[in-house]
Amino acid sequence: MITEHTSCKEDHIEFTKITVSDLIDELNELYPNLKTLDFQVAINNKIVDKESRVTEKEIALLPPFSGG
Numbered sequence: 001m002i003t004e005h006t007s008c009k010e011d012h013i014e015f016t017k018i019t020v021s022d023l024i025d026e027l028n029e030l031y032p033n034l035k036t037l038d039f040q041v042a043i044n045n046k047i048v049d050k051e052s053r054v055t056e057k058e059i060a061l062l063p064p065f066s067g068g
Helices: 001-008 022-032 031-034
Strands: 040-043 046-047 058-061
Touching: 001 031, 022 031, 022 040
Parallel strands: none
Antiparallel strands: 040 046, 040 058
């Protein structure tokens, strides 16, 4: 779903801010269609909140999913 909206499966960007919220803002500028999607951010394979610090080089955007 995210790939379809961004036409990108993987990207490498220079990011100098601190929080996940800052990262989302920057991604929304690069990929305006992301603004219409609900997604979560994972760092080191753990879902994090928007106030978490970006400390790793690899970050994943995860679409909504259900479990059980």
